[in-house]
Amino acid sequence: MVSITEAFVDSLAPNASAMKNGRDLAKKNSFSELCITADETLIFGECKGSGKEPYLCSVDFLRPETPVFRCSCPSRQFPCKHALGLLYAHTLQKPFEVAEIPTDIADKREKAEKREEKKKESELTDASTDRSKPARKVNKAAFVKKINAQLEGLSILEKLVLQIVHNGLGSIDKKSLQLMEDQAKQLGNYYISGVQAALREIVLMMKSADKEMAYSQVIEQLIRLWSLVKKGKSYLEQRLAEPERPMDTETMLEEQLGHTWQLTELKQFDRIKQDVELLQLSFLSYTDHARSEFVDAGWWVDLQDGTIYTTRHLRPFRAAKSMKEEDTVHALVTAEELYIYPGEQNARIRWENVKFREADAEKFKRVKSLAVPTFQDVIKQVKNGIKSPLALKNPAALIAFHAIERVGDTMVLRDVQGKQLTITNNFISGSINSDSIIPLLPKDDLNDQAALVVFQHDVENRRLGVQLLSIITDCRMIRLLY
Template sequence: MVALTEAYIDSIALNAASIKNGKDLVRKNSFPILNRTEDDTLLFGECKGSGKEPYRCSADFMHPEQPVYRCSCPSRQFPCKHILGLLYAAAAGQTFSVAELPSDIAEKREKAEKREEKKKEAAVTGDGASPKRKVNKSALAKKLAAQLEGIELTEKLLKQLATSGLVAADARALRQYEEQAKQLGNYFVPGLQASFRELIDCLRSEKSASSGYVEAAEQLTSLHSLLKRGRDYLTARIADPEMAISTDSALEEKLGHAWQFAELREAGQVREQVELIQLSFRSYSDQARGEYVDEGYWMQLHDGQLVATRTYRPFRAAKFIKEEDSYFHIVQTKELAVYPGEWNRRARWEEMTLRETSAADWQAVRQHAVKSYPDALKTIKNVLKNPLSDKNPFMLLHAARIGQTEDGYAMEDEQGKRIALGHIEAIGQPTLSFLPFIQEGSLTDCAVLVMFEDRLDTGRLQAQPLALIAEDEAIRLLY
């Protein structure tokens, strides 16, 4: 069984409310029956509910990397508060009586094992190779044609906007564009639809005229490039039905493709036996997409590659989708799927276990920090030149020292080269205000996770620190 700590239980909860409700059940002694099997692979019990009959809940750790939770309650949130309460009770050291494995759980385990065996048999061909998924070519052709129409419609809207002029886009005109953008939902291009809505939001914002129009012009340019590349790509796929889906860039995801784990595995985008450490984390709302986004910034310990995790929770269904939070343990996963992209690629996993973070892990992180600022800035500038790349790339840099200059805070490398630190508008959360409270020793010879932003209004590259990594700890400025 996995080590049941509060941190682990918090990590599987849907949101903060679920955590509170689960702990309240333990505090109120709502579990008259708490049992465990002799091999500790199953925790099960009964919890008092609003009805006459108690809710029967269980946590099955037969496969620790992929535990199974069950509850008889009608809640649509999962794991529900009763399961969380059961786990919190175990973590708190409450007594669980040894009992026989319930017959219904034994039956479910047996069925699950048979399903897993069938999957393994179906997943391997006679020569030992994994077969490709079957594709409905007729349906795919219709989808590609519809996406191409979506590109044409988006381009038409952009031309209308550009012809009338960004300055002339008043509130009434923007409402009309927003209504027209809803039509894009019929063409399988949710990424284009979100990008166009983002452009509308730029024009609607209350920023100063100069910065607002500069940001809108940047979004307009990026969207125009996406349309051009998207049209060429879709036209090529329609002409060649056997053409494989692109994994050379983030183009498919920018258009709105939702990658499945099986697709990424088939495309060779899955890495095996990976350990990751989270360096920083933030949550924000994306009005253009109509979703909350939980974003984590991670390093793969074996090679130092930085990746990002993103969980999208639509506003309307947010309470039913797990709300991600900061991780302070090492994540161990058998398979890490990495999305196509150019820099700070998005990653995800389906199964994981956790282990405690050690000083050796932080030393491993520090070894991968880039020491030359001119080289780092050259890399970041090249990344930002690509319109399909993330607008806010991040990098781990080594800082000989961090301190104040006449113009504010700056970090300096071993050759005396400096990077001025400031606030990135996209983050919306200042972090420099924490630096005066950090011990001076932690501001020298440290690794710094830095996010960048190209400020077109000033023509300068802005950098904001997200975390400091000292010899045996991380100081998160954004968590």
């Protein structure tokens, strides 16, 4: 049986509401029966419901990596609050009586085992058959058709960007914005959804009440779009001329154009790591109006080499209610297979099966030891990166600092060599103003520790600023952005 920790149960909950309701059921002793089998592979019980009869719920850990949830309640959430409550009751060390496995669950297990056996037999048959078959070839006609459509879409965008620059931002009115919105919708027919979203961002920026700020952002976005058009056309033309040419798996260009990477593709291109230990350093949920989706984002550190990765769980508006909402993870995560999406900085990652366990002081010390000791190398790397308009706007880094202190009206991070980084705020949506939090922390937390920061380039003042996301000490982590 897996180690059932609170963090593990939290990770299973479909949303924060289900998490809270499950905890409440356990804390209010709503379970009239709590049982566990002798081999600890099944926990089950009865929970008070709105009707006369209690709900029968269970969590089956016969296969620890894929627990099976069952409940007699009518809820469409999966797992429901009753199954979660059962797990929370276990974490709260409520008394579980050792009992035999219920007959109906034993029957379901037997049927599941038979299905699994048939599946394995089928896979073996398919594998032996595939060896005698030649590798499946790419449909060249479909490939050429798609590339030509993408090139046509980029040409349309190129003309639009030139038109906006030629007429000037001051000429953009409601009619122009409506036209841009219509053109953004039309780009959806050209297999370049990433470019389509980038154009929508300009429309949203121009609708902002602060026109002066919007103009600065729009100019930066237009430069980004222009670079995407030029690099995208050059890349697609090369692929059109050489259909066997492999996809770009080093940069985010494919994703920026709109390609959705499949796990099979990442595995094919060897973008995978085995047995990786990760610790989440920060988390944020926000709304991406340009793409019409909610985003649950996390920043993670690889405890082997200190690489900072990101996760992005995307929930389109139209399907958000039926999708699980991600939440902060405090536990140490061990991934058997870690899939790494193309990207040069803070690459996006994904996994399918992971194990959770509590993060102890040794792990925090390990994180701290992985921090870059001085700012100079990090600053150089960030500056080289942001020279490209298509680079990550706000790269994250784990850095060691000698002190956090106030210099004049601003807070700064200072390293052992005296190099300073100005702490800025609020360029990450939904974040907390660190100026009001830092003075409340003990002095020991502000000296000779490590921090996760994200960088922002201040174009007007020509300097880099950082937003402080987390502070990592020898024994704990302080999150300023949750």
